[in-house]
Amino acid sequence: MDLKDLAVRAEADSSRLPEDEAGNAGRGSLDREAAPEMVQMLSPEGELLLHGPYGAYAAELGAEELRGLYRDMFTIRRFDQEATALQRQGELVMWVPMTGQEGAQIGSGRALQPQDYVFPTYREHGVALTRGLELSSLLRRFRGVSHGGWNPAEANFHLYTLVLAAQVPxxxxxxxxxxxxxxxxxxxxxxxxxxxFGDGASSEGDVHEAMVFAASYDAPVVFFCQNNHWAISVPTEVQSRIPLANRARGYGFPGIRVDGNDVIAVRAVTSWALEHARSGKGPVLIEAFTYRMSAHTTADDPTKYRLSADEEAWISRDPLSRLEKHLRAAGLAEDEFFEGLEADGQAMADKLREDVLGMSSPGFTDAFTDVYAEAHPLIQEELEFHRRYEAGFADPEEPTE
Structure with missing residues (x-):
């Protein structure tokens, strides 16, 4: 089964969407639109095929850039594993894994230029890596010691948004x-x-409103949807009768479906889309067709709603293994390269754990000082009230003779 077969299966799975009398998969007699052509440049077997309108963007990648893409994907997967372990050990309140989506995130992140600005959800750890953020800063919110964790202006990477789709407008x-x-x-x-945003967030009204405004004003924005097939426990085909990339036509701008597990294709497509947007030609929607190999969050149990056979079908399309196959086959990386990454990854994980365990909890008064950039009379009044309230519980001083 190739990637297109998986796409068709995800869009019209007869086990989930019974066929009607006319033989149309889905609800009622509405025909499903054909899925757009999947942009793919690196096959699951590691064969590189540079073709189509985006091939030139991939052809510019040299050996060092390709090794860099693999290094990023390896690093962020090891980070994800360590963060998950920290949560399971009670050091994080919650964690949002992203294993399986490394190709979509690293590929799109490496297409960005410094002046571009990123609005993530809460799972874009790979994009954060490409923007140069200290990885331990991503864990501050999940440890409960910060409302954010970093200064968005320093890397043009906005704070994580936990309210679904709010970041899109x-x-x-x-x-x-x-x-x-x-x-x-x-x-x-x-x-x-x-x-x-994810396929689940694409069902939110915020996304629709954002796309209307973007189209009306030719806003230089790229909508990057990571279609990982599951909005927690709801499959994509329940959320949309048409492929998500096809929705762009309704707003009047280009929509592209790319193999999200092909880091080279994702980088190429995103590079084109960003150039299109920056040059004043308006927005672009990219649907990165990928799969969430892990749970939605560490509070989720995916075995309750999806089949193990589906997960197994995507293992061979792992974004790391397919690029490794290409690097080895093309003579661009030897055993020493991959062994070095193992050592570097362990050192990163050790440092990450040290940083997390060393994070200090904020004091209660920090809740008053973080409301406004400058002191505010009302907040100061409330802070003084709190201090007097706390002072009321102090032990009275013993009388002196």
Whole structure:
């Protein structure tokens, strides 16, 4: 079964969507739209085929860049494993795994330029790595010691958004502002925003409203949907009667479906989409067709709602193994390279654990100082009230003779 077969299966699985009398998979007699062509450049066997309109963007990758893509994917998977272990050991309140989605995140993240701005959900750990964030900072919120964990302005990587799809309108508004700033000052570099969201979030009204505004104002934004097939326990085919990439036509801008487990294809497609957006041609929707190999969060049990056979069908399409096959077959990496990554990954995990265990909890008064950038009279009044309240529980001083 190749990737297209999996796409068809995911879009019309007769075990989940009974056929009606006309033989149409789905509800009622509405025909499902044909899935768009899947952009793929690296086969599951590691064979590289640079073709189509995006081939030139992949052809520019040299041996060092290809090894860098693998290094990033390996590093972020090892990070994900360590973060999951920390949660299981009670050191994190919760964790949001991303194993299986490394190709979609590293490929798109490496297509970004420094002036671009990213609006993530809560699972874009790989994109954060490509933006240069300290990985331990991603865990501050999940340990409960910070509302954020990093300064978004330092890497143009916004704070994680736990409210489903709320970041998508923010990305469009920010992109509109960037376009207006450059219109007023042409010396500013061309820039775009990327709004990351999942197939589940695509059902939210925020996404629809954001796409309407983006299309109306030709906002320089790339909508990057990681279709990992499950919105927690609801499969994609229940959420949408048509392939998600096809929705872009309704708003009047391009929609592309790319093999999300092919890091080379994802980088190429995202590079094209960002150039399209930055140059004033308007938004693009990318549907990265991938699979969540782990749980939605560490509070989730995927065995309750999906079949192990589905997971096994995607193992051979692992984004790391297919790039490793290509690197070895093309003579671009030897055993020493992969052994070195194992050692580096363990050192990173050890440092990560040390950083997490050393994180200090904020004091109660920090809740008052973090509300506004500058002191606010009402907040100061409430803080003083709290201090007097706490002082009321202090032991009275013993009388002196």
């Amino acid at each position: 923010h990305a469009v508004g920010y992109a509109m502002g960037m376009a207006r700033d450059r219109k007023m000052d042409p010396q500013l570099p061309e820039a775009a925003t990327v709004a990351y």
